[in-house]
Each structure stands twice: as C-alpha cells, then as structure tokens.
Amino acid sequence: MLASLLRAFLVGGGICLVVQIFIDLTALTPARILTALVVLGVFLGALGLYQPLVDFAGAGASVPLPGFGNLLAQGVKEEIDASGAIGILTGGMKAASAGLTAAIFFSFIAGLLGKSRN
Amino acid sequence: MRLSLSKEQYAAFSGRMSPASPLARDLPLAFLIGGSITAVGQCFLELYSSLISDEKTAAALTSVTLIFLGILFSALNLYPRLAKYGGAGTLVPITGFSNSMASAAIEFKSEGLVTGLGAKMFVIAGPVIVYGVSASVLYGVIYYLIGRIGG
Numbered sequence: 001m002l003a004s005l006l007r008a009f010l011v012g013g014g015i016c017l018v019v020q021i022f023i024d025l026t027a028l029t030p031a032r033i034l035t036a037l038v039v040l041g042v043f044l045g046a047l048g049l050y051q052p053l054v055d056f057a058g059a060g061a062s063v064p065l066p067g068f069g070n071l072l073a074q075g076v077k078e079e080i081d082a083s084g085a086i087g088i089l090t091g092g093m094k095a096a097s098a099g100l101t102a103a104i105f106f107s108f109i110a111g112l113l114g115k116s117r118n
Numbered sequence: 119m120r121l122s123l124s125k126e127q128y129a130a131f132s133g134r135m136s137p138a139s140p141l142a143r144d145l146p147l148a149f150l151i152g153g154s155i156t157a158v159g160q161c162f163l164e165l166y167s168s169l170i171s172d173e174k175t176a177a178a179l180t181s182v183t184l185i186f187l188g189i190l191f192s193a194l195n196l197y198p199r200l201a202k203y204g205g206a207g208t209l210v211p212i213t214g215f216s217n218s219m220a221s222a223a224i225e226f227k228s229e230g231l232v233t234g235l236g237a238k239m240f241v242i243a244g245p246v247i248v249y250g251v252s253a254s255v256l257y258g259v260i261y262y263l264i265g266r267i268g269g
Contacts, residue, residue: 035246098179
C-alpha cells in the first residue's frame with residue numbers, strides 16, 4: 001500500500017516536473033500543453049510503451065493527461081480485437097466515456113451554481 | 119534621488135526581487151503538488167480495487183472521483199489558487215483538465231447558457247478531445263490494417 005503510494009507519487013510528480021521544464025523553457029499555452037500530452041499518450045499507448053508505466057505506478061501514470069491518451073489507444077485496440085473495424089470508431093470514446101461524461105455533466109452543474117470571480 | 123532606472127539597473131533590481139531561476143522554484147512545486155494529486159488518486163484506486171473486482175471499473179471510478187474533485191475545487195475557487203503554485207503539477211493531472219472545463223463554464227455563464235457556458239466549457243478540453251480522439255482513430259486504422267495483413 002505504502003510502496004504503491006510512493007510509486008504513484010514519484011511517477012506522477014516526475015511527469016509533472018518534466019512538463020514544467022517544457023512550460024518554463026517554451027511558454028506554451030495550457031491548451032497546447034494538454035493537447036500535446038494526450039497525443040503523446042496515444043502515441044506511447046499505441047507502441048505499448050505507456051501501459052507498463054501504468055502497471056508500475058497505477059494512478060501515477062493514469063491520472064496525468066498522457067494516461068488519458070493511453071486509455072484512448074488501449075480502448076481502440078481492445079474494441080478492434082473484440083468487434084473488428086467498427087472498434088476504430090467506438091473504442092476510444094467507449095474507454096473514456098465515464099470520465100468524459102462526468103467532466104461534462106459536473107462542469108455543467110458547476111457552471112449553473114458557481115459564481116464568477118469577476 | 120533619481121527614480122528612473124536604466125535598463126541594467128532595472129534588470130539587477132528585478133533579478134534580486136525574483137527567485138534566482140523560475141525553474142528552481144517551479145520544478146519542486148510541480149513535482150510535489152503533481153505527485154500529491156496522483157498519490158490521492160492512488161488512494162482512491164486502492165480503495166475501489168478493494169471493493170470492486172473489475173479493474174477497469176475501479177480505474178474509471180478513480181478518474182470520475184478526481185474529475186469531480188477538480189471541478190468541486192474549481193467551483194470553490196480553491197483549484198485556481200493551488201494552480202498559482204502548482205504550474206504543471208495542477209495542469210497535467212486529470213483534475214487540471216476538469217478544472218479547465220468547470221472554470222470556463224462558470225466564467226462564461228454570463229455570455230449565455232448555450233454560447234457561453236455550453237460552448238466555452240470546451241475552450242481547452244475541445245482541442246484535447248479532437249486531437250486525442252483523432253490520434254486514436256489513426257492508430258486504430260493502422261492497428262486494424264496490420265492485423266488484416268499479418269493475420
């Protein structure tokens with residue numbers, strides 16, 4: 001339990017640290033950073049390089065945004081294996097559906113109830 | 119006493135006022151805050167895994183929990199305060215993604231429920247989804263074709 005927490009902390013923190021170096025050196029906007037990280041996650045996931053990190057660090061690798069990209073890639077792969085070509089279109093969203101739906105719905109509620117700071 | 123500063127004086131002055139290097143301050147904070155958020159995620163993952171046998175459901179519940187917490191802390195205006203120090207540590211975890219949606223939804227509600235809240239929610243999340251899903255479809259095509267040719 002403690003060992004897995006430490007692994008999650010070190011790997012998750014390490015990913016954020018590497019991204020921080022990029023932010024400080026390039027001044028990229030958050031939208032560009034997050035987009036690049038998700039595409040990187042799909043790429044690494046497709047090559048089978050990201051899943052071992054998830055197996056090792058758990059949430060330390062799945063919670064950072066590349067983990068979202070990896071989830072899309074794994075979802076597509078599994079759906080193609082299970083259902084054929086239609087999996088190309090269904091796999092990604094299917095794997096990400098709980099998170100995406102939650103993010104949209106909770107943000108909608110927050111938008112309705114939240115007060116603007118300005 | 120002269121109040122105007124030359125460029126060199128200003129540089130020396132501002133250099134003294136700001137940290138030796140932004141990296142020296144930003145990197146430990148990003149590591150600590152980012153690592154803490156993912157460690158909290160790991161706590162939920164362990165909890166759900168002990169309750170549910172299905173690994174994928176436990177992982178999905180973990181994401182949903184963190185997404186919810188990111189949005190809750192955005193609505194309470196706590197996440198933006200943390201983000202001032204966290205940098206990539208607050209941006210990169212899934213909580214940063216959900217924070218970008220919730221804070222835009224709250225911020226642009228004044229422009230209307232459809233063109234404000236509904237549309238602006240995706241200012242950052244939109245491109246992430248567009249390029250992430252498109253990349254996964256490209257991978258799917260390649261993976262499928264390799265399977266057809268190889269198998």
